[in-house]
C-alpha cells in the first residue's frame with residue numbers, strides 16, 4: 368500500500384510528519400504509543416513537537432488511516448496502522464507486552480449474531496488480557 372496515495376485519497380496534505388508517522392506504524396507489528404513515535408521521529412531528524420505528533424495522530428485516526436487502541440490499566444493510548452481487516456491482541460498485564468493474534472475468533476459469531484438479531488454488523492473490538500510466561504515466573 369502506498370502511503371502517499373493513502374494520504375492524498377483521504378484529503379490530507381502529505382507532510383513529512385504524517386508520512387513518517389504512517390511509515391513507522393506500518394512497519395511496526397505492535398501498536399505504538401504517541402511518546403514512542405515522538406522519540407522515533409526525532410531520531411529520524413524530523414523535528415516536531417509532541418503536540419504536533421498527537422494532533423497528527425488524531426487527524427489520521429479521524430481519517431481511519433490509523434486506529435486508536437485504549438488498553439485497560441494503561442493511561443496512554445496506542446496507535447496502529449489501519450490495515451485491511453483488523454487485529455486482536457493478547458496483552459500481558461504484568462509487563463504490558465502485546466502480542467498480535469492473527470486469527471479472529473469472532474468472524475463466525477458475527478454471522479450468527481446477524482441472523483439472530485437482523486443487525487448489520489459493523490465490526491468489533493476485542494483484546495485479551497493475561498500474564499505472559501515471564502511474568503508468571505517472576506510472581
Ligand SMILES: [Zn+2]
Pocket residue numbers: 459460461462463464498499500501502
Ligand atoms: Zn509479561
Ligand SMILES: [Zn+2]
Pocket residue numbers: 453454455471472473474491
Ligand atoms: Zn475479529
